[in-house]
Structures are given as C-alpha cells and as structure tokens.
Amino acid sequence: MRKLTTVLLPVALLATSFATHAATSDGKTFSVTAGWLHIMPQGEKQGVTGDITSKTVQGALKTNSVYAGDAGFEIDDADTGGLLFDYYVNDNVVLELVAGVPPKMEIDGKGIILKEAGGINLSSVGKVGEVDAYTPVVLGKYQFGTVDSKFRPYVGAGIMYAHFSDFKLEGGVNEAIANSNAVTKLIQPEVRNVEIKDAVAPVVTVGADYNFNKDWFATASVTYAQLNTKATLDLYSNTLKETALKGSTKIEINPIVTYVGIGYRF
Template sequence: MPRNSAMKNAFPKKLFSIATAVALCSTASLAQADTSDGKRWAVSAGWLHIMPQSDAQGVTGGTTAQAPLLGERALSYPQAGFEVQNTNTAGLIVDYLVDDNLSIELVIGLPPKMNLSGKGQIVLPSPIEGHAPITAANLDKFDKIATNDAYTPTVLGKYHFGTIQSPVRPYVGAGLMYAHFANIKADRGVNAELNNDPLLALLNLKLGPIKVEDAVAPVIIAGMDFAINHSWFASASVSYAHLSTEAELEIFGKTALSADAPTGVILRGKSDIEVNPLVTNLGVGMRF
C-alpha cells in the first residue's frame, strides 16, 4: 500500500482543538440544556468506508533455545511487517442532543473484516558456516496474510453549527475509540511457506495462534447533516482515529532433527500494526 503520511497530517490543528473543546463542553452542559423542538435523540444507519493509513512497522523477535542447530538468537527485520487493507461495513449511529448545538454520539456497527497484507522477508542465519541465509518466509507473497474482525465502538462529543431549522448543519467533534480484534485467522499458505526451505521443512514448522492487543485511540470527526423534513435527515462525515496495536505470534516445530522429536516454540515474533483509519460515512437518520 502506498505511503500516505501527508494524508495523516492533513487535519488542521484548529479543527482538533475545537473538537476537543466540544467533547468537554458537551458533558458539562448535559444537565442544564434542552433542544428547541424537544427532540433529544437522533438515530442513523449508513455505509462506512474504512481506509487505513497503514505502513509496515518492522518485525522483531528471534529463535528460541529449542531451535535445532540455530539456538537462541535475537532477530530484527525493520523492512518487514503488515499493512491493513481498505474495507467497508454498515454502521449505526446514536446521538443524544444536549441542546440545539451540542450532542454526544455513540458509533457502533457490524465488525468489519480487516485484511492484512505482508511486507518484506523473514531471513534466518544459516546453521552451516559460510552458507547463505535461509529465507523462512517471504511475506510479500501474501496480499491477505491474515484476517480479523474489528470491534470499534466510538464515543464522540459534537458541536453542530446553525439551528435546528437549518437545512444544512456542519459539525465537528472529538472522542475516543476502543478497538478489540477477534477471530484472527492466518492464510492457509503460511505454513507451506514456512516449510519451503528443505532444512526448515525437517522441523515441520507451523504457525501458532496470533494475538493482537486491544487499543484505545483518539478520534476527530467533521461532517454535515442535510434536513429532509422535520424528522428525517441525511448525513455525511469523515473521521480519523490515531490507532495502532501490536501483534504477537509463535512458530512451532520439532525441537530436534529426529522423527520422534517433541514439538516446541522455535521462533517468536511481534510487530506493531499501524491502522490509523480514515473513515467516510453516508447515512440516513431520524430525530425524535
């Protein structure tokens, strides 16, 4: 995926400052305000297009003391790693309107299926002096090396410009996202790739479970509501979450070069995964 650092830094600092102030003011105003038409709630459903601003962050780890011939060695691959691909999902957005201008929003929806592509190569030193290093895995072969379901409930404080009667109402906001990653599955071709080298094939290597840490991320949002009538509206927004996490994995194999050798952890690795999603939303909702 092409690097997109310019897009990551494109959100104006003023927008972030205003949106953060809105989140704080919304809570303070909750108990002492009302809407001019008495409608406190807005619920909308729509389509979310998720565009991670993702770059490979390197892989670190090493072989363990159980690894035949190689022994325990620390290894680092700064050019390798994983990138998250674009995806889509359906979203449900619930707003509680504190007054005509301030609201508190909860964003939930169907957990999107996130696909990770591999970048770089995992190379092991040869156990035979003078021989070329062993390529344990060429991650570039995998456009989809793993998948997971991402649960990302988000709470935002928003400031809406204009009045309840305005046909078009821009808004800005800020809040927090909680990200939980589940159902993590590696491509079936990973185990075949790990045993592609004849020497490593003697160990019958197999990828163990992949663990991805939960994470909390700040979020900013800007959008517009378009009045259809007094109750119904259409909405469009773009948001950005500064989200990253860490994945850990273990590779199992024979701990000796014999047919009846026990199985143990041969390699361990971990990698930061940069997500940083830019999310567009198009939806239709109702105020009541």
C-alpha cells in the first residue's frame, strides 16, 4: 500500500494542479467509461532457483542450491470489467485512471525442476494456482482532432501498479509433486507460503474514441505493460517436519490488454 501511495500521489497532485487551469471548449471536464478488458500475457518461463534449507536434503543431494533454467511459470489470458475515469485538461490532453474488477489470473507450471532429486515435471502438473491481480493504471493521453470530431484517435503513456493477493493453490498440486519420483515420495513435499511480489510497470497505449454526440461516446484501445514480478514459496517436507527448500522465480507477464467500452462526458 505504501508503494501504491508513492506511485499515485504525485499523479493526483499533478491532476489537482491541472484542475485550476483546465479549459475545454465544450465545457466537458470529466468522463466515466464502463467496458471489458481482455488481458493477454506475453511472458515466458524465467527459470526457478531453489535454496535447500534442510541439512538432510543438502547431504543427500550434495548441494545447497539448485537451478532449473528451462522451467518456470506462465500466466493465462483473462477477462474482466474495466472502468476509466478521465479528466480533460484541455481539448487534447487527458489524465486517465484505469480501474476495474480484479481478474483471477491462472498460473501454469512449465518445465522440470529439481532434476538433482529425480525431477518434478511442472508441465504435467499444469495449472498450479490462481491469484487476484489489482492493477490500477494512471495515464496521460493526447487526443488528436477537436471536440467536434466524430473520430478521435489517441496515444498515451503512464504507470501501472500491480498488487497480487489471495493466491490459491490448485487442488491436487501437492499430491502430484509428492508422487513425482522416489525422492519426493520419501520426503512428501508440500507447497507453503506462496508470495507474489507487488510491482510497478511502464505502460503505453493507443486507441480511439467515437463520439455519438457531445455526451456519449464509444472507445477502444490496445495497451502494453512491461510487467514482471517475483514469486517465492517454501517446499515443506512432511516426513522431515521442516522446510526442505525455499524457491524463487521471476514471473514475466508483459500483458497486451484490449479494451472496449461506452463512456459519458460531463
């Protein structure tokens, strides 16, 4: 929350400053848009690092760390409702807040980890869980044309703050991991304490408004965010009664997001 405040507060202060100088030729200062967001992550698996914390496991594997460069996690496509709140600084410059219903992002495992211990095939596990993603975006946009134009393309750039919460491990994941090979059957590992870190990402967007009249309009856009985060977890051994390994990985998301909606100016 502190990071979110740090990111958004300067933008809010800037908007307040603009408000004292705002001037549009048609007198419209704000707009609200409701629509649909389609999120298409473009990222790929980034490798998985494991720090072995159990002395027993360290002795058995003769190492205290492992790395699987061809394994990792990828995010599936998602859909959700989106709201845009626009403030018109003048006829061409717009400040925008993008919000909406946090989508549930499904996370898939890829590749083989812990080859040193017989291997756990994450690809065969498939979906490992899902997490709620809160991703407000603040944008500055430039609209081409005039307030009398029916069709008004725009370009913009800004900042996304991503907060991930309420991770739910997919049912059957622990069983699948525990039954992967002779070693895992022996130590009976269980995934615990999964955490996906908050992140800040630059954003660019292109789109267009189609004005039905002075008040109502349709909008469509394509947005890209250079969004990456880090995930950590513990692998607890039910046999040894201790954490056997602490894992971490970079999750590359880099979503392309399309949006269509209907808006009202006032």
